[in-house]
Amino acid sequence: MPELPEVETIRSSLRVIEGKRISSIQFSKLAPIETTQPQAILRTLKNSILKKLERRGKYLLFKNQEDHSLVLHLGMSGQLRYQKEDSQENDHHIHMRIGFEDGSILIFRDPRRFGTLSLTKEPNGKDNLFLTRLGPDYLSPELSEELFIQRCRKHPGLNLKALTLHQGISAGLGNIYACESLYRAKLDPRKKVAKTKDHRLIDLLTAAREVLLLGIEHGGSSLRDYFDGLGNRGVMKNFLQVYDREGELTLDGKGKVKRIVQQGRSTFFAPEVQK
DNA sequence: GCGATCCTGGCC
């Protein structure tokens, strides 16, 4: 469900938990798909103080004072919710509850259980298999135009849609913002990387950054069940040019939106505009 | 590089 702008919005909405001490962590019986044992997460984080919330791509890192972190991915349907007090609601989709010393609580809910929970004990995440597979974040200053081109060129056989979704090349885009980036860069999602010139790849990088920043500015895209950590919806949906507009005009009226399936997922684009 | 697969729920 959530892509970079949604995860970033969740992160900033949860700044209230920075500085709080964790007093309890509970997991559901039917845990999400997790690599690290709940026991290890418990041992690492219980009674420690959450120093900082960080984001890398679509991952959230809950970092304690020793720079050990719980690494969370929300998958397709994951939600986080912070509450001043524990309402003890009986919802079988809740898979983790983090209780703080002051009685407030952070709930992780994930109906489809595609989310992941893991750990890292190094500030750079080098001991975490999820994080080491990740390319540089789209919004990271270390991702120069040259580096982006260099990383794209390692995958000449991919079409541009698959390129944008590939978290190992550069991290943060999902299906919505991939479609929106390609529209903004006027690039055909079916075009192969090998047939795309350097300056057009730079257009794609620039477009992706603009679209992601716009998404953050508008609090993310609430299409169905996305909320930030305090239960607020985002309004980015009102600014999407092509996503979920099959058969309609693009938002700016410059083209008609078509839906195709690539790599088993919907791609929305305007063929007359994107070449 | 591609398709199948992990899950649950909503909608037609």
Place this chain on the structure above:
DNA sequence: GGCCAGGATCGC
């Protein structure tokens, strides 16, 4: 009942 969904991994 069938199709669709803000994701990513794994095996061919």
